[in-house]
Amino acid sequence: MSKKRCRYCRCLFPLTKRNPDQKYCSKPDCQRARKRRWQRKKMQVDQAYRLNKRASDQRWSARNPDYWNNYRENNPGYTRSNREKQRYRNRRRRAIESISSEIAKLDALSAENSDISGTYAMISVQDLLIAKMDAKIVKITEVSMGCA
Ligand SMILES: [Zn+2]
Known part of the structure; x- marks a missing residue:
């Protein structure tokens, strides 16, 4: 008998x-992992399944209104971790919005005036994401390429 x-x-x-x-052995944890994977995939590709699941979750939530409050009270680590992940997502979203808006301004600038000479504060995207604002000061000077 072959094994996998x-x-x-x-x-x-x-x-x-x-x-x-x-692909998964018969241990309960492995079967739960298989089901989670199947469900995650199903939620991504099957709109009817997704809508049914949402309606079912809402009915369950209405029947158990205190469940999530109790869960958060009994699992402060989960609550803390969730809060940190949300803060990270908010910071990342704001950083991306800020960068997008700067790129739009640069596009407008290049359309009307290609000279961007000046002194700038440069912040790495990685630092923006972790809200560490150590900026490097850089000076950008236009260099003429000498047209023939
Ligand atoms: Zn297994």
């Missing part, structure tokens, strides 16, 4: 003739 490596726990498991394409 489980995608989740990386253990070898025996393949059966009934399910030769099996």
Whole structure:
């Protein structure tokens, strides 16, 4: 009997003739991981499934109105981690909006006047994302290429 490596726990498991394409072993954690993966994919590609799932989640939420409040109260680590991830997403979104708006201004500038000589503060995108604003001061000077 041939064996295959489980995608989740990386253990070898025996393949059966009934399910030769099996990718996860039969351990409960591995089967849960398989289902999560299937559901994530389904949510991305199947609009009817997504709408049904949302309606079902909302009905469940209406029947269990205190669930998430209790969950957050009992799992402060989850709450803290969630808050930090949201702050990171907000910072990243603001940084991207700011960069996009600067690029739009530069496009407008180049359309009316190509000389961008001046002194600028340069901040790395990585520093913007972690809200560390150590700027390098750079001077940009137009250099004539000497047309023939
Ligand atoms: Zn496994």
